[in-house]
Amino acid sequence: MSEPKTLIAIVGRPNVGKSTLFNRLVGKRLALVDDLPGVTRDRREAHGRLGDLEFRLVDTAGLENAAGGSLEARMRAQTEAAIAAADVVLFMMDARAGLTADDERFADLVRRSERPVVLLANKAEGKAGADAAYEAYRLGLGDPLPISAEHGEGLGDLYDALVPFFPEQEDEAEEEPAPDDDAPLRIAIVGRPNAGKSTLVNRLVGDERMLTGPEAGITRDSVSVDWVWRGRRIRLVDTAGLRKKARVVDKLEKLSVADAIRAIKFAEVVVLLLDATVPFEKQDLSIADLVAREGRALAIGLNKWDLVEARGVELAAAREKLDRLLPQVKGAELVPLSGETGEGVDKLMAAVLRAHEVWNRRVPTAALNRWLEATLERHPPPAVAGKRIKLRYATQAKARPPSFVLFGTRTSDLPASYARYLVNGLREAFDLPGAPIRLTFRASENPYDRKK
Template sequence: MPHPIVAIIGRPNVGKSTLFNRLVGKRLALVDNRPGVTRDRREGDASLLGLDFRIIDTAGYEDEDPDSLPGRMRRQTESAVQGADVALFMIDARTGLTPLDEEIARWLRAAETPVILVANKAEGRAGEAGMLDALSLGMGDPVALSAEHGEGVVELFEALRPLVEAAEAAADVEDADAPDAPLKLAVVGRPNAGKSTLINRMLGQDRLITGPEAGITRDSIATDWAWQGRPVRLIDTAGMRKRARVQEKLERLAVADALHAIDFAEVVILLLDATKGLEGQDLRIADNVLKEGRALIIALNKWDVAEDASRLFNGVKAALEEGLSQARGIPVLTVSAITGKGIDTLLKVAFETRDSWSRRVSTGALNRWFERAMEANPPPAPGGKRIKPRYLTQINSRPPSFALFGTRVDLLPDSYKRYLINGIRREFDFGAVPVRLMLRAAKNPFDKQA
């Protein structure tokens, strides 16, 4: 899904390109103290405290003949704003309002695009008068900013976040009517666990070479397929052995390819040989999947010939609980690649797991739960310093990622982070998919870049 679009608009030389460069993290736009340096729209991928969007740097808005160069530049700017989800209207707090600022404001009030008023160059006393003047534009309180020094970016984030999230939610509604995207499903495991046999059984044909010899599959092989009318891209991978056994160059390349397949996948099935149980290498593979942020399912293959099945199943679950404490409750299913038993259930769970991995939670629901969680277990005060969390927001999905904002939240101990992550997972039914939590203390995150 494409990111929401944010356009920066304002008269020439108010600092639009400086803010653009700061948000994209690169010097993509020319910056000079002469007006009119930017003539064409520039676009880049921006990230502000984990909030991702597409940013457009527009030419300075000038009151000129429509057929002149400045007039054509203005048409480009108007087009950019009409196609944007949010407009940042920038004024110069040191210079104060000009008649052109007031004209731009009148035009923006008539447009349908939501507008955030930004007063740039607001650092120090020199910008105070311009901040007060900005209230007369009727666009609410301006966000005080210094694009050059990176001041005010937290306030800009707080103003942008609800509008960007609303644009994302609207896009999600549109996407809901589109055909399902293929489920990217990788099958990984130790050599000879039956990965290729399982995929052949799913496909109903001998698409992949199989045999009793370990390591027949050398490459990760992707196959497009459909299960009950839903598209799937199946990825069979080379067997992942212990590092000490990976001697041949060819096998080293195969393992590297399997790791790449994990990165490509949405859901990863770790296939175990039920006749051999769970080994340390299986836990290392599972840990790698979770560190890459992919959803994980454990499948016990050759279940039709397993001995003492109940004891084996409970033993595998207990070992997973102990060895993968960061993701308790990972689905453990039984299958037989030879007979096909359990495969439909496996695929049903894979689709459900992807849904959880892709889920977004509204900021309102998240913070209602967060307030209850803090009342039930208030954050500690290490060294007598009180930690003051302010709010929680989801900054990404696939995997679900959240940011906690507040004063000194970077001092929260790991135990309290685990308390919040486990609570989010339970409350919003994320199951065992990886959930990430970033701590954003109230400080200037661009100090090192300024």
């Protein structure tokens, strides 16, 4: 299916229901929603649909009056960029709260952008809400549409208001869509708060796409950005920083963490970004272990490398820690880089593609069984209670991640240490560095065992 051309931005002051409408139109709970104002900070883009209209939809941070250089001012700049790029702007106000000075100020900003505007009076449930919506005429943005994003009311009127901006919709529907086999590679950028994840995303895409700053924990939503690197389509997902579970008490942070974990589960490759000045903290190890347990390919970025002086010594120490502290992803690539200066960023992307290739690798069954035979001859499994464990046959069940099944007798008694020995042997023999290898054992049935 071809990518929709029409870009629609949802804007308005904080807490008028922009993210609720965004989730309603994309058909998924993508954006975090809470009664607390100012939850959304970054621009989030997704594929939206209303009836037979398909479009790209952008959720934005609430517009606020703020001093230059502040976090709120940087959020406002992101929203203004979304307005400038949009084909249509949905300007939302809260019919329940009535018009505010901020509504009037930001309506003027949208009007000056000279973009087509559809005025939405949200939270207009019932007759009282609909009556209050007419106060929005004062904004001078045309007829207000009373809607309820939460309950799905008024979407028919919104559809009618948007139809004029889709003149080619009918013609495009008659065309046979070109097959799209080149699905984007899904990459999630994860790490502790303030590791530089958003700065890295901005550097990769060559645009101030994500909100950044010295404050820790700016990113809340997991925000995806489509991008092309050397002819390869990429979908980058910037995530909220992951802190120790015991420190996460705020409701919004819990939602952000759940969003980040979901991004890991849906990624193909995860980039774990470490702060080079304090690498391999306990939380870094916990995140890496989570990635391995989820079976994702892993590449590790050592960010803020521009702040490191004794580079040779620090890199050698970091590689030693990686091998010692994360044996479950032994051989994962560690790339020193700086999201701030751009140093090492291309090397990181090359490492990501190599990790993806390893994650997809398949081993021929004949080669696998030759390896098993040589391994058993060199180091057979230990006997348990005087009885030998026999491993007879191996096969690869699937890739993504590489998953192998070994058949034999008494496999349930095989010590965990020997299973680790086999995993390391597979990794070395078939060049599977960093891949979270899955190894399962199945016992051959005994035909003489008559179970009643």
